[in-house]
Amino acid sequence: AMQFFAPKLLAGHSILLTAGPTREAIDPVRYISNQSSGKMGFALAKAAADMGAEVTLVSGPVNLTTPVGVKRVDVISTQDMLEAVMRRVDSHDIFIGCAAVADYRVTEIANEKIKKSSTDMQLALVRNPDILATVASHNPRPFTLGFAAETQDVERYAKDKLVRKKLDMIAANDVSNPELGFNADNNALKVIWAKGQEDLPATDKQTLAIQLLGIVAERIAILKD
Numbered sequence: 476a477m478q479f480f481a482p483k484l485l486a487g488h489s490i491l492l493t494a495g496p497t498r499e500a501i502d503p504v505r506y507i508s509n510q511s512s513g514k515m516g517f518a519l520a521k522a523a524a525d526m527g528a529e530v531t532l533v534s535g536p537v538n539l540t541t542p543v544g545v546k547r548v549d550v551i552s553t554q555d556m557l558e559a560v561m562r563r564v565d566s567h568d569i570f571i572g573c574a575a576v577a578d579y580r581v582t583e584i585a586n587e588k589i590k591k592s593s594t595d596m597q598l599a600l601v602r603n604p605d606i607l608a609t610v611a612s613h614n615p616r617p618f619t620l621g622f623a624a625e626t627q628d629v630e631r632y633a634k635d636k637l638v639r640k641k642l643d644m645i646a647a648n649d650v651s652n653p654e655l656g657f658n659a660d661n662n663a664l665k666v667i668w669a670k671g672q673e674d675l676p677a678t679d680k681q682t683l684a685i686q687l688l689g690i691v692a693e694r695i696a697i698l699k700d
């Protein structure tokens with residue numbers, strides 16, 4: 476009921492966002508992935524739609540219902556997610572990278588189920604492209620917000636990612652606390668941009684999404700002046 480009264484701070488804006496994990500196949504029955512539930516990204520998509528934005532949500536494999544008014548594109552692998560994002564980036568003015576993207580993929584996906592042998596095995600991995608950094612270096616670029624999942628030195632690593640990936644803003648979460656962040660219902664964020672920062676203390680992900688998008692709306696308004 477509260478969202479019904481949410482001010483339409485993002486009316487006239489179109490937001491592209493990524494959510495959930497990506498999944499990298501090893502063979503027809505196995506994969507590499509991570510613990511991301513997609514809850515934060517879906518909460519952001521719902522909040523953005525409630526705040527009047529047009530929303531496209533590019534989602535990895537998750538068990539969540541698409542929020543009302545949100546356009547959803549399902550992908551599995553990191554390369555699929557990159558392609559789905561870059562195909563749509565020019566028609567959106569805000570990008571939010573909330574997905575827990577697999578940093579590596581298997582060098583060569585086996586066509587048949589890999590059989591075990593009597594020896595140990597090694598899996599060769601190659602680096603995946605960085606979707607967020609690719610969007611941030613695209614021309615023209617949308618306002619680009621990234622996330623940083625850290626278990627230590629949260630502020631230092633987040634600031635490093637903000638600068639290295641040339642982002643407008645980064646939202647850092649400490650994933651060392653199992654009550655917050657990955658696959659949890661609550662989260663806390665340290666939001667950092669070039670000229671300031673704001674702490675959003677632990678609360679449910681839907682409330683946090685509204686607060687984070689409030690900061691985004693404010694920064695965009697300031698950039699326009």
Ligand code: CTP
Nearest residue numbers: 572573574576603604605606607621622623624
């Ligand atoms: N990200 C991305 N594409 C990748 C890796 C990460 O778009 N291949 C995005 C995530 O969606 C997130 C941000 O980059 O918004 C930071 O992700 P994170 O895993 O914290 O940082 P990395 O740059 O991958 O560095 P590391 O995992 O080594 O900390």
Ligand code: CA
Nearest residue numbers: 575576577578
């Ligand atoms: Ca990573």
